């Protein structure tokens with residue numbers, strides 16, 4: 003029954019080449035449609051892997067303040083617990099600290115909405131040092147923003163900290179205050 007098997011394989015092959023033939027312009031002696039299909043499949047698999055890699059390796063986060071926070075000593079780190087984006091997982095919503103998982107140039111921004119009648123002094127902090135300072139004036143509905151570019155080494159930490167010692171200040175939550183950062187380039 004070898005001849006029957008031969009005919010089946012032959013028709014099978016015709017079926018395969020007809021099936022992929024519609025989207026394939028293979029030229030004789032270059033590639034076949036089946037090869038092009040396999041190549042296309044590999045490219046697709048690899049680009050999907052590439053996108054996952056980007057998500058891991060190009061950190062980006064955005065977190066907002068849920069509950070209002072009273073800041074009573076200058077070392078208090080503001081914890082923005084409402085995480086909305088956290089690609090790469092560099093931002094820790096239990097500590098409020100972003101840790102760089104790769105070297106590079108990053109952009110950070112912060113919006114602080116001070117409680118009615120109270121000013122708020124805060125700072126964008128890199129490891130232990132102040133990098134940029136922010137101030138929200140006392141008065142009804144006063145808010146302030148801060149935006150900065152920062153060169154980071156892997157392992158560097160970035161967070162928002164209260165800056166006025168011995169003063170109790172308050173920041174309004176309910177998504178009115180937020181902290182964000184993302185990787186820009188190597």
Ligand SMILES: *[C@@H]1O[C@H](CO)[C@@H](O)[C@H](O)[C@H]1NC(C)=O
Pocket residue numbers: 129156157158159
């Ligand atoms: C910042 O802190 C991290 C972790 O504590 C450390 O690995 C890194 O070297 C520090 N960076 C600088 C510039 O001191």
